[in-house]
């Protein structure tokens with residue numbers, strides 16, 4: 001029987017949430033028995049080759065490419081999960097939301113203490129994804145079925161949720177996996 005498929009992606013994130021997926025250690029062997037990975041940095045498959053049961057999204061939307069990838073995940077995944085604080089509420093990249101975009105560019109390319117830019121040019125090539133006016137959490141862009149907070153969520157939390165979804169059981173996390181103090 002064909003195994004269910006999982007896809008993962010990193011939008012405006014740091015890959016820490018993907019590291020947490022890999023932190024399930026030897027349970028990764030069990031996971032590979034249960035599922036096939038489709039589009040994901042884990043197997044380096046760049047495009048969807050089939051519909052997936054679960055999509056795990058790390059990071060929010062900071063540019064137009066992030067929006068395109070997220071919409072593509074919504075289209076191809078039955079269950080879409082925001083993984084980590086960046087995906088669920090913007091996280092660290094959303095710190096720029098309180099600063100006008102023009103000032104962000106000037107700090108990054110002109111005035112920052114480590115910037116060397118004698119030409120004084122701010123990159124604007126058409127190949128570079130257009131930056132959005134602010135960073136958006138994933139649920140502000142598409143419908144999200146589950147939100148997993150944490151920076152990053154623990155490997156045990158991710159494991160419990162995946163196993164519950166794959167075995168079609170309710171997600172019932174023990175208290176120690178959902179407390180963050």
Ligand code: SF4
Nearest residue numbers: 013014016084085086
């Ligand atoms: S939630 Fe934390 S670990 Fe995950 S992508 Fe954002 S900064 Fe990285």
